Amino acid sequence: MRQSREEKAKTHERIVRVASQRIREQGLDQPAVAEIMRAAGLTHGGFYKHFGSRDDLIAEATESALAASDRHVHELTDDAADPLAAFVDWYLSAQHRDEPAAGCAVAALGDDVRRGDERLRSAYRRQVERYLENVERFLGGGEDARQCAILALSALVGAVVLARAVDDEALADEISHAVGEGIGELR
Amino acid sequence: MRQSREEKAKTHERIVRVASQRIREQGLDQPAVAEIMRAAGLTHGGFYKHFGSRDDLIAEATESALAASDRHVHELTDDAADPLAAFVDWYLSAQHRDEPAAGCAVAALGDDVRRGDERLRSAYRRQVERYLENVERFLGGGEDARQCAILALSALVGAVVLARAVDDEALADEISHAVGEGIGELR
DNA sequence: ATTATCTATAGATCTATAGATAATGC
DNA sequence: ATTATCTATAGATCTATAGATAATGC
Numbered sequence: 001m002r003q004s005r006e007e008k009a010k011t012h013e014r015i016v017r018v019a020s021q022r023i024r025e026q027g028l029d030q031p032a033v034a035e036i037m038r039a040a041g042l043t044h045g046g047f048y049k050h051f052g053s054r055d056d057l058i059a060e061a062t063e064s065a066l067a068a069s070d071r072h073v074h075e076l077t078d079d080a081a082d083p084l085a086a087f088v089d090w091y092l093s094a095q096h097r098d099e100p101a102a103g104c105a106v107a108a109l110g111d112d113v114r115r116g117d118e119r120l121r122s123a124y125r126r127q128v129e130r131y132l133e134n135v136e137r138f139l140g141g142g143e144d145a146r147q148c149a150i151l152a153l154s155a156l157v158g159a160v161v162l163a164r165a166v167d168d169e170a171l172a173d174e175i176s177h178a179v180g181e182g183i184g185e186l187r
Numbered sequence: 188m189r190q191s192r193e194e195k196a197k198t199h200e201r202i203v204r205v206a207s208q209r210i211r212e213q214g215l216d217q218p219a220v221a222e223i224m225r226a227a228g229l230t231h232g233g234f235y236k237h238f239g240s241r242d243d244l245i246a247e248a249t250e251s252a253l254a255a256s257d258r259h260v261h262e263l264t265d266d267a268a269d270p271l272a273a274f275v276d277w278y279l280s281a282q283h284r285d286e287p288a289a290g291c292a293v294a295a296l297g298d299d300v301r302r303g304d305e306r307l308r309s310a311y312r313r314q315v316e317r318y319l320e321n322v323e324r325f326l327g328g329g330e331d332a333r334q335c336a337i338l339a340l341s342a343l344v345g346a347v348v349l350a351r352a353v354d355d356e357a358l359a360d361e362i363s364h365a366v367g368e369g370i371g372e373l374r
Numbered sequence: 375a376t377t378a379t380c381t382a383t384a385g386a387t388c389t390a391t392a393g394a395t396a397a398t399g400c
Numbered sequence: 401a402t403t404a405t406c407t408a409t410a411g412a413t414c415t416a417t418a419g420a421t422a423a424t425g426c
Contacts, residue, residue: 002395002398011404027302029216033389033390046405046406110348111297111348122354125352128349150365151342151366154349154365155342156345157345159345161301165298171316178334182334183338191423198378219414229379232379232417233378235416
């Protein structure tokens with residue numbers, strides 16, 4: 001059953017990708033090693049030839065999930081006529097709200113990262129800073145652009161956290177809509 | 188070692204109070220029954236005379252934590268000259284940021300409640316609605332007061348989630364300050 | 375007699391490791 | 401010969417239960 005080194009590297013990446021989705025959906029503590037390996041098409045025994053510990057995988061998967069957010073922002077906005085609108089519309093969309101596994105790790109993992117170690121919190125901060133740089137640029141870089149960017153990002157993250165947690169889709173829609181309107185009026 | 192019924196009711200409340208602090212600090216999954224009981228000054232064996240299951244305690248503790256937020260808002264604002272400022276200043280304070288165990292459960296448990304059952308998500312929604320009613324009232328109840336209240340609450344929750352998760356106190360302070368300024372300009 | 379709490383433990387689950395298997399690459 | 405993955409399991413931890421203990425309240 002042994003595979004080549006190239007195959008092993010692909011396997012490693014597949015485990016990380018599966019884990020980065022699972023942690024956004026279930027949190028950092030919930031997905032078991034065996035479950036992640038099964039989802040990656042493997043048994044749990046080989047896990048420790050890829051990672052020193054479960055914590056190592058979780059850290060790598062968290063970093064991967066956060067980096068994916070940054071790539072996604074650039075894909076959405078690099079060629080957009082209105083990059084701020086493109087970013088905000090995605091962030092507040094029902095699809096993003098309903099698919100945390102494929103969405104922003106800053107919104108999906110905030111509470112978990114707070115309780116995590118330095119590596120997790122540092123990666124989280126770096127993605128927050130990248131978001132702020134992007135939103136500041138979208139806003140045109142005026143005098144209070146950074147303050148506006150912080151307000152906008154906080155409102156976006158809060159809106160997604162609230163919209164996902166409440167058990168009322170009409171309220172979730174109302175929150176997303178109101179925050180979208182509010183951010184539109186910031187510039 | 189047996190105690191009276193009145194004592195038992197007090198014990199029950201003490202377990203719930205301890206649990207409501209632990210879950211805000213550590214999340215819904217982390218604190219073990221034995222750990223909560225130890226923190227309440229008991230052994231784990233008696234737990235199931237108080238609660239049908241661990242999930243029952245977590246649900247009761249979540250409801251208790253959310254209700255505590257509502258009481259706290261009223262204590263802060265009922266006699267305040269500027270209720271909105273009193274609420275926002277508390278919410279964005281370094282003390283609130285640094286003591287999640289005693290703070291707002293909407294910010295501390297958003298990601299966890301999303302993954303939780305109907306009872307948790309319903310209690311969460313009710314507290315979100317109570318927050319919105321209060322903030323709407325603080326804003327004077329104008330035409331777009333509800334939309335402003337949603338924007339303000341989202342920004343507050345997002346700011347606390349971000350400020351707690353990043354590993355840079357200067358950035359955390361900057362986030363809190365910027366969101367406070369931004370909300371001040373809403374009215 | 376009842377019952378609130380305690381000690382002890384069964385059963386389940388999870389991380390991590392040991393040793394076997396089989397394909398790679400010298 | 402090396403090593404990527406597999407099967408099997410040790411050791412730790414957690415929920416939930418069983419039975420013992422001792423204070424309450426009829």
